[in-house]
Amino acid sequence: MDSDKWANWLKSMYGIKAGNNMPQVIVADHSRLIYYDVDQHGEKIKFNSGSIFSTINGAFAGTVSYKHSENIVERLARYLNDKLVVVEQTVSHHPWGVTLVVIGTLGGLALWLRRMMREESALADDLNRKARLD
Incomplete structure (x- = not known):
């Protein structure tokens, strides 16, 4: 991704600052709005297949900790919205x-x-x- 063009978005979503530490690798699960920036050994993901696949395996196994792309207020709003959708579906299916x-x-x-x-x-x-x- 072009770090100059997308600098603000990368900073807000993944905490990546444009600069001399590029390229930087993250593994993102955008459906859950989470991302991984370290591999199974706790080191920054390197731009090689071993480090990337180690992170992916750790993500599937649940051994690598993830970070949220949203702040706490956005996560709370999403949680409450999901609960309201469940209430709406319950009311509409079982009036x-x-x-x-x-x-x-x-x-x-x-x-x-x-x-x-x-x-x-x-x-x-x-x-x-x-x-x-x-």
Whole structure:
């Protein structure tokens, strides 16, 4: 990749600064927005087949640690978006089941609140009776 033309993108995605340390090799899994910049031995990936294949094998085996191309805020936003998509799919595929669950939850909450208010009222009545002096 042309490090002069793509300098800002390389810096934001992979932390690669254009300069005299080129060429630099990374192994990227762009579908998960992660990348590897060290091989199985913890050394920077060299521009040779042994180092590159060592990194790929380590990535598949899970022995090489990866880095994220996104910051923590972007990852949190992606996580929350994925959860909202799951909720949307559940509601669209099972509308009656979701409706019953929501009605049941609201009914249970109403009953619980009613019981708490009744207990609070009974407690207040008991306190009033004990406080009377006649």
